[in-house]
Amino acid sequence: MRGMAPSVLRHISAAALALALAGQATAAATIVNPQGTVALGVNDAGHLISDVGGVAVNGGGTGTETGLAFRFADGLFYDATSPGCFCEGWGVSIGGATSGYAAVENGVAGLALIEFSATASTATSRVALSDAPGLVIEHAFAPAPNAPEALFRGRVTIANGTGADVTDLRYVRVMDWDVPPTEFNERVTIQGVATTSLLARSHNNGFALPDPLVDDGPIDPATLDADFVDFVSAAVPPNSDQGAYFMFDFGTLGAGQQIQFDIFYGAAASEAAALDAIAREQVELYSLGQSFDGYEDGAPATYIFAFAGVGGVPVPGPSAGALVALGSLALGAARHRMRRDSSSRTS
Numbered sequence: 001m002r003g004m005a006p007s008v009l010r011h012i013s014a015a016a017l018a019l020a021l022a023g024q025a026t027a028a029a030t031i032v033n034p035q036g037t038v039a040l041g042v043n044d045a046g047h048l049i050s051d052v053g054g055v056a057v058n059g060g061g062t063g064t065e066t067g068l069a070f071r072f073a074d075g076l077f078y079d080a081t082s083p084g085c086f087c088e089g090w091g092v093s094i095g096g097a098t099s100g101y102a103a104v105e106n107g108v109a110g111l112a113l114i115e116f117s118a119t120a121s122t123a124t125s126r127v128a129l130s131d132a133p134g135l136v137i138e139h140a141f142a143p144a145p146n147a148p149e150a151l152f153r154g155r156v157t158i159a160n161g162t163g164a165d166v167t168d169l170r171y172v173r174v175m176d177w178d179v180p181p182t183e184f185n186e187r188v189t190i191q192g193v194a195t196t197s198l199l200a201r202s203h204n205n206g207f208a209l210p211d212p213l214v215d216d217g218p219i220d221p222a223t224l225d226a227d228f229v230d231f232v233s234a235a236v237p238p239n240s241d242q243g244a245y246f247m248f249d250f251g252t253l254g255a256g257q258q259i260q261f262d263i264f265y266g267a268a269a270s271e272a273a274a275l276d277a278i279a280r281e282q283v284e285l286y287s288l289g290q291s292f293d294g295y296e297d298g299a300p301a302t303y304i305f306a307f308a309g310v311g312g313v314p315v316p317g318p319s320a321g322a323l324v325a326l327g328s329l330a331l332g333a334a335r336h337r338m339r340r341d342s343s344s345r346t347s
Contacts, residue, residue, distance in 0.1 A: 206243010
């Protein structure tokens with residue numbers, strides 16, 4: 001979505017940008033939805049996984065780090081991103097040459113903090129691209145309006161206050177799924193690839209650097225730019241440790257204009273409940289992370305990473321049978337395309 005008079009620029013003075021470029025102390029917060037079912041650990045640059053107020057019982061490091069956590073039937077929060085690699089993050093680039101990104105695993109590079117604030121259930125990050133400080137990126141996290149019991153919505157606003165058009169504006173969001181109770185061994189679904197016009201690249205490499213100028217490629221080639229369901233990667237034996245990577249190409253953003261889209265993070269106690277929440281939020285593109293042993297019905301939890309406002313069409317919440325059939329067809333098509341491409345290169 002594009003528009004004039006960027007809201008994220010409205011209260012940012014030249015002095016504030018100068019202060020941001022000079023550097024500020026880092027901050028973070030763990031936010032929980034009012035229902036007490038989903039928690040996010042949000043860092044000051046808008047990336048996830050934090051031990052500030054962490055609630056997860058299976059996090060990495062100190063054991064309480066929280067990225068995306070869900071309250072199980074035993075009353076405890078279990079995280080699906082922090083048990084192993086702290087590989088959740090995002091990045092932005094312009095002109096095919098200038099970029100900035102943020103992830104705990106990779107650090108924060110090319111971004112300058114403007115402001116971070118949080119309440120019990122909301123968190124807002126505002127940063128600028130260091131080499132183009134008029135380009136401001138805001139991530140505003142809050143319970144999703146139509147499925148607050150299952151999802152947080154992260155509204156992303158990218159505003160161009162540089163005074164000139166910026167070209168080849170790209171945004172990456174990536175995460176490593178570590179789904180309990182079989183952390184480092186999960187089944188991953190991605191749906192909506194074929195119908196999302198602004199999607200430039202997708203695959204299952206949750207360990208990828210979130211810099212749009214550097215694409216590390218998929219863990220398994222069958223997942224490149226393909227829809228798939230309950231995928232088990234044979235590329236990382238003996239476990240299927242994988243994630244979800246999405247790169248969007250927003251083209252040219254005019255001077256004084258902004259774009260806006262939504263990211264969703266959440267979880268539900270079953271696949272059916274997760275798909276229902278996705279449908280209620282008019283999601284266009286999504287990934288599900290599920291335990292290796294509980295994928296049939298998505299128990300004990302199905303974790304969600306999704307997008308809306310990225311040039312797609314709302315994805316309905318199909319039955320499990322329909323998902324399996326669709327995933328098989330998509331992977332079959334991907335493998336056929338790979339064989340065809342290979343044949344063309346050798347012929």
